[in-house]
Amino acid sequence: MGRQEPNDAQAMRSRTRAALPGPAAAALALLVDGACVFAFAASGRSQHGEAATLGGLWETAWPFLFALVFTWAISATWRRPFAVWRSGLAVWLGTLVFGMVMRVAFTDGGAPVPFVLVATGALGAAFLGWRGILALVRRRTSQAA
Numbered sequence: 001m002g003r004q005e006p007n008d009a010q011a012m013r014s015r016t017r018a019a020l021p022g023p024a025a026a027a028l029a030l031l032v033d034g035a036c037v038f039a040f041a042a043s044g045r046s047q048h049g050e051a052a053t054l055g056g057l058w059e060t061a062w063p064f065l066f067a068l069v070f071t072w073a074i075s076a077t078w079r080r081p082f083a084v085w086r087s088g089l090a091v092w093l094g095t096l097v098f099g100m101v102m103r104v105a106f107t108d109g110g111a112p113v114p115f116v117l118v119a120t121g122a123l124g125a126a127f128l129g130w131r132g133i134l135a136l137v138r139r140r141t142s143q144a145a
Helices: 008-019 023-047 054-075 084-106 113-144
Strands: none
């Protein structure tokens, strides 16, 4: 008997295994998401002429970093951390909503409508953007192979 061609179920399992990254890949994605939050906080502080100190950056970023980790946990983002819509959308909306709640509840910062709008756009562009770029690169790389 010669080599068997994989059936549809085998091909699906193979693609599913490839889509499930290891812990290192998930940790890398979480670090990139964290860097996006820090970039958002640093940009906001800069735009408002606030001091560029580590303490100030932490003060601005921590509610959103907490919300990011919380969202990763409840949405199981580690299972498919690079998925644009499944993970990117959950991370974006969860970090935005829970971050705003944390900001209002535990800091002196409020949530005026302009800030919420800017945060919505900036975090959405960041969390969906890097995943979208990665998806395009992966697609082009697989087509070239």
